[in-house]
Amino acid sequence: MSAAPIGEMSARARDVFRLVVENYLGSGQPVGSQTIARLPGLNLSPASIRNVMQDLEERGLLASPHTSAGRLPTETGLRLFVDAMMQAAAPSAQERAAIEARALGGGPIEEALAATSAALSGLSACAGIVLVPRREPVLRQFGFVPLSHGQALAVLVGHDGTVENRVVDLPRGLPPSALVEAGNYITERLAGLTLREAEARLRHEIGEGRAALDSAAHELIARGLAVWSQDNAARPVLIVRGAANLIDATAAADLERVRQLLDEIEGKEEIARLLDRARSGAGMKIFIGSENKLFSLSGSSVIAAPYHDGEGRVVGVVGVIGPTRLNYARVVPMVDFTAQALSRLMA
Structure with a gap:
């Protein structure tokens, strides 16, 4: 059966349900009618409490793991308790x-x-x-470290001091000197910009013919910046x-x-x-x-x-x-x- 809203429960049922849940959350063990009966303020016999518990079980709020065991709240019961009955305690x-x-x-x-x-x-x-x-890191320093034929490690240092590495594929025919040249260009020309801003400036300067780099270095820089933008957007x-x-x-x-x-x-x-x-x-x-x-x-x-x-x-x-x-x-x-x-x- 589906659980009834809290407003449809009697005051007695709400009190018993709350005590069962609170005791279960504290102990992690099923709670019996004798335990509830010993608590102050309820003034119900164990037999009356068992009847209320049975009703709450039929409503889908409590469950009994074994025939002779006490009850524990179902996930539906926990949701009802959290949403409608819980009294939050502020952090000390x-x-x-x-x-x-x-x-x-x-x-x-x-x-x-x-x-x-x-x-x-x-x-x-x-x-x-x-x-x-x-967050897109703001560039402070950028460099490339050769790894093997066809790959390099792009190293980004952000303005907040963070250091991140990514492996990038190298363009065909890239001379070794281009790694140094590309890293120097990014650090000198694009420092202080976010990755998106750096990519936009690079495209603009290439289009204006002001970037003093050959086409292979252009491609390397674009790959080095793009790998961070894609990663931060997707992961x-x-x-x-x-x-x-x-x-x-x-x-x-x-x-x-x-x-x-x-x-x-x-x-x-x-x-x-x-x-x-x-x-x-x-x-x-x-x-x-x-x-x-x-x-x-x-x-x-x-x-x-x-x-x-x-x-x-x-x-x-x-x-x-x-x-x-x-x-x-x-x-x-x-x-x-x-x-x-x-x-x-x-x-």
Whole structure:
């Protein structure tokens, strides 16, 4: 049966459901009627609680793994709890300070993003993930290093200190001196420009006949610039920190699920495409278990929030991957605060 909206549940059913979910999220174990009956404020007998639990199971909100076991929330139940019942707990001053220290500690952007993801992982006990902004680096220095016959390594140094390498194919008949000449030309004439601006200027100067390079060097420069533009446009970069946090005491009893989850995390391109969906909205995205095909086998959840540049444009996504029983009330605000800190970093 499909789950009823929260407004169609009685106050008693809502209270029992909330307590079952909160206790399950804390322990990772099915919750029995005796456990709920011992909690303060409910004033129901174990028999009455079992009847309510049975009704909630028929509504598709709870499930019983064994005949004599307690209940645990289904993915539908977790979604209802997160959307309609969860009482979020703001990050503590210490948690906020730890996140901001990593995000705003200075250094290259990628290092700050990696450090922030590691801090979020440690605080949430999940795997921290961050999708790096698709930013075109601003050229500071550029060079070519010969590798073998027909190939060279293009080395780009950005104004923020980042260094990236790409392998490029060399034009036929290119003399060795052209590698030095091409690198010097880019550094002298195109430094301070983004890749797109550098390509546009190169085309303009070739068209005006002002580029003092032969045709082979022209082609080499065009290839060297194009490989970065194509790569940055097509490949979002994903940083994952703290995957070991996913192997906890309760996960040890389900090693196959953990193995599947770690395999899924290794497929960073798939996760990057999943997170890319969070770019389309202004707020938090929460994917619970099979709501996303990528994690349908391992039964994992993803909490992700976009972060923005100084002009308010979404430039990346930060979040966590964890078991479906993670502490949503604590982790959701923590991810949101981290996104705010990264937005300040990008401003």
